[in-house]
Amino acid sequence: MNLRVVAALVWKDFCLFFRNRFFAAVSALGIVVYLAIYFAMPGSVDETLEVGLYAPVVPPVVEQLQEEGVELKKVASEEALKQAVADGRYVAGVVLPPDIMDKLATGEQARIDLYFAPDAPQEIKGGVEVLVTELAYLQAGEQAAVELSEEIVGMDMAGMQIPPRDRLRPLFAVFLIIFETFALANLISEEAERRTIHALLVTPMRMRELFLAKGITGTSLAFAQAVLFMAIVGGMSREPLVVLVALLLGAVLATGVGFLIASVARDMMSVMAWGVVVFIVLMIPCFSIVLPGTLSHWVEVIPSYYLVDTVHRAAGFGSSWGSLWSNLAILLGYEAVIVCTGILALRRRFR
Amino acid sequence: MSLRRVGVLLGKELLQGPKNFIFIWAVVAPIVISLAVSLVFGNLFTDKPTLGVMDEGDSRLVTMAADLTSVVTKEYDTVAGLRDAVQRGAVDMGIVLPDGFDDSILQGEDVRISAYTWGESLAKERAILRATVLDLARQLSGREATVQIESTSLGDETSIPWDDRVLPLVVLMAVFLGGLFLPAISVINEKEKKTLEALVTTPTTIEEVFVAKGVVGFGLGLFTGIVILVLNQAFSAEPLLLVLVMALGTVMASEIGVVSGALIKDTTTLFAMWKFGGILLFAPAFVYLFPQIPEWVAKVFPTYYLIQPVVEISQQGGGWPEIATSVLVLIGLDLAMLGVAAAVVSRARAYGISS
Numbered sequence: 001m002n003l004r005v006v007a008a009l010v011w012k013d014f015c016l017f018f019r020n021r022f023f024a025a026v027s028a029l030g031i032v033v034y035l036a037i038y039f040a041m042p043g044s045v046d047e048t049l050e051v052g053l054y055a056p057v058v059p060p061v062v063e064q065l066q067e068e069g070v071e072l073k074k075v076a077s078e079e080a081l082k083q084a085v086a087d088g089r090y091v092a093g094v095v096l097p098p099d100i101m102d103k104l105a106t107g108e109q110a111r112i113d114l115y116f117a118p119d120a121p122q123e124i125k126g127g128v129e130v131l132v133t134e135l136a137y138l139q140a141g142e143q144a145a146v147e148l149s150e151e152i153v154g155m156d157m158a159g160m161q162i163p164p165r166d167r168l169r170p171l172f173a174v175f176l177i178i179f180e181t182f183a184l185a186n187l188i189s190e191e192a193e194r195r196t197i198h199a200l201l202v203t204p205m206r207m208r209e210l211f212l213a214k215g216i217t218g219t220s221l222a223f224a225q226a227v228l229f230m231a232i233v234g235g236m237s238r239e240p241l242v243v244l245v246a247l248l249l250g251a252v253l254a255t256g257v258g259f260l261i262a263s264v265a266r267d268m269m270s271v272m273a274w275g276v277v278v279f280i281v282l283m284i285p286c287f288s289i290v291l292p293g294t295l296s297h298w299v300e301v302i303p304s305y306y307l308v309d310t311v312h313r314a315a316g317f318g319s320s321w322g323s324l325w326s327n328l329a330i331l332l333g334y335e336a337v338i339v340c341t342g343i344l345a346l347r348r349r350f351r
Numbered sequence: 352m353s354l355r356r357v358g359v360l361l362g363k364e365l366l367q368g369p370k371n372f373i374f375i376w377a378v379v380a381p382i383v384i385s386l387a388v389s390l391v392f393g394n395l396f397t398d399k400p401t402l403g404v405m406d407e408g409d410s411r412l413v414t415m416a417a418d419l420t421s422v423v424t425k426e427y428d429t430v431a432g433l434r435d436a437v438q439r440g441a442v443d444m445g446i447v448l449p450d451g452f453d454d455s456i457l458q459g460e461d462v463r464i465s466a467y468t469w470g471e472s473l474a475k476e477r478a479i480l481r482a483t484v485l486d487l488a489r490q491l492s493g494r495e496a497t498v499q500i501e502s503t504s505l506g507d508e509t510s511i512p513w514d515d516r517v518l519p520l521v522v523l524m525a526v527f528l529g530g531l532f533l534p535a536i537s538v539i540n541e542k543e544k545k546t547l548e549a550l551v552t553t554p555t556t557i558e559e560v561f562v563a564k565g566v567v568g569f570g571l572g573l574f575t576g577i578v579i580l581v582l583n584q585a586f587s588a589e590p591l592l593l594v595l596v597m598a599l600g601t602v603m604a605s606e607i608g609v610v611s612g613a614l615i616k617d618t619t620t621l622f623a624m625w626k627f628g629g630i631l632l633f634a635p636a637f638v639y640l641f642p643q644i645p646e647w648v649a650k651v652f653p654t655y656y657l658i659q660p661v662v663e664i665s666q667q668g669g670g671w672p673e674i675a676t677s678v679l680v681l682i683g684l685d686l687a688m689l690g691v692a693a694a695v696v697s698r699a700r701a702y703g704i705s706s
Contacts, residue, residue, distance in 0.1 A: 069474030123399040126421020127479035134482040136498040154470035292440025
């Protein structure tokens with residue numbers, strides 16, 4: 001293996017890639033735009049329902065409710081409460097009558113007025129109605145005949161939920177990685193289309209050096225963009241080494257897929273045609289992170305699942321090597337198969 | 352300019368176009384994206400808690416829960432299936448109703464229900480689900496509520512479902528994938544394969560070639576855009592106005608496509624430009640996705656003047672008075688872009704096609 005040849009080939013590919021300054025600038029701007037989308041999205045999770053309360057007499061049970069994901073804020077008057085709800089400061093406003101304690105004590109039905117913001121969705125309206133009804137039952141001393149024996153499944157994230165934008169973080173990083181599949185496949189198919197590959201093969205360069213060089217180019221392009229993105233959005237703050245290794249393995253996976261696409265694609269158009277299909281398949285596991293529960297276990301057949309899951313768990317929950325080594329091992333196994341198959345397929349094409 | 356030659360070129364584009372991957376992509380992608388984006392955004396930002404129920408007997412509580420509009424209810428056949436759903440986050444809370452649950456409740460017996468809570472569910476969702484289960488059990492017992500709730504919505508505004516918020520993004524994708532991308536890639540392909548130079552050595556002028564390609568993009572963009580509106584049930588109100596607005600928007604897309612095709616050298620650069628420029632084109636759609644972003648931000652982008660009338664007509668029941676200003680601005684943008692396109696095409700003719 002002649003490393004100087006490899007280095008020269010890598011340098012050539014990088015020069016080709018960035019020769020077009022507009023292309024280079026736009027690639028960088030692409031990351032900037034993803035960052036802009038990331039930072040434009042909500043950076044925190046609103047875990048509690050903030051409800052305004054006007055009550056001349058505040059029932060003691062109100063304090064109990066505040067511990068259960070509902071924050072009741074007392075307001076001085078009914079008018080102030082309505083204004084606050086209309087302004088969107090509270091999702092709902094509750095008005096308790098002055099005689100509520102007496103009525104609850106005597107078993108007489110009391111009337112409670114609820115005010116909602118004009119754009120309050122149905123789930124908020126229904127949820128607040130149910131919560132207030134339950135509150136009244138508790139205050140009246142009518143305990144429910146049902147006792148919930150609760151078990152938290154998975155890590156209890158109460159109070160430390162992952163914001164929507166951080167849930168999308170692995171999706172963006174994986175998107176950047178997989179998108180480079182197109183670039184690498186195009187670089188290789190261009191070599192074949194323009195017959196420069198045959199020119200290269202009459203030099204002292206050997207096939208393995210060619211593949212290593214293309215692999216380094218593809219991997220480093222994908223890896224660098226993903227790492228840059230994750231570093232800026234704080235995706236490296238927890239378990240950075242695990243995230244880095246996962247992204248590196250992801251970049252190698254993208255390279256292997258790029259080899260496979262290049263082995264069947266004749267030109268840029270067929271790179272796109274094959275690439276889009278592969279791209280869609282590889283992006284499917286991202287849905288399991290963005291929309292938990294929408295996909296069942298079949299998604300684990302797709303190799304990118306192990307990349308997405310690892311990045312999500314390491315960056316989002318701080319999962320360490322101990323719980324993620326199996327993901328990384330499976331990912332490594334997948335890409336060994338994909339890269340080898342890609343190289344074999346390309347060898348056949350170049351022969 | 353000979354309309355007959357434009358017609359011949361148009362026929363060739365229509366005959367050859369469907370064999371091109373991009374042509375298929377421009378039609379299929381918006382439809383797939385429409386379904387996928389609706390799924391993603393329709394679920395990602397919803398606050399509706401999900402309750403999973405595994406009923407070991409035949410409880411009425413399951414039907415009562417399914418009738419609720421504030422909670423999504425899913426049924427499971429086994430405890431293992433329910434637990435797995437909670438583990439995956441398919442439901443926020445899963446409850447197991449024991450056999451004879453309804454009888455026990457009616458007889459006033461205390462019943463213990465196993466509940467599995469997803470670790471990532473929000474505190475407010477847990478609170479609502481707990482209260483909902485208890486409330487349903489109380490309703491099942493037939494006991495009269497201690498309070499009478501009177502709900503009032505302040506103002507006339509209604510909440511915008513996420514499906515509606517996503518519509519502008521999907522419409523823009525449909526219009527610009529067909530309207531912009533197709534003429535651009537068609538011109539670039541001809542340049543790359545040197546067939547454009549061969550074509551203009553015939554009596555055909557470069558203007559005629561660009562017009563034919565622009566018209567194909569216009570037709571495809573308009574068709575796909577309207578299909579998307581129909582699929583999203585947004586085409587019933589003021590269809591003629593909608594077609595007018597979509598047509599004006601697609602003209603702008605085709606003009607940008609022709610200019611891009613004339614200026615960009617190769618397909619790789621076009622895709623790179625799309626990667627970045629596409630976001631700028633779709634920027635106004637993000638203002639509709641996140642209403643907390645001030646509307647003036649969207650007005651900076653030309654595509655706002657296409658999407659504002661579409662949203663106004665299809666979602667807010669607006670008519671000509673509400674969209675007139677945007678339509679006039681859109682016409683102005685079309686004319687300005689036409690000037691740019693004419694200048695770029697004449698430059699291409701003067702300095703050589705492939706420059």
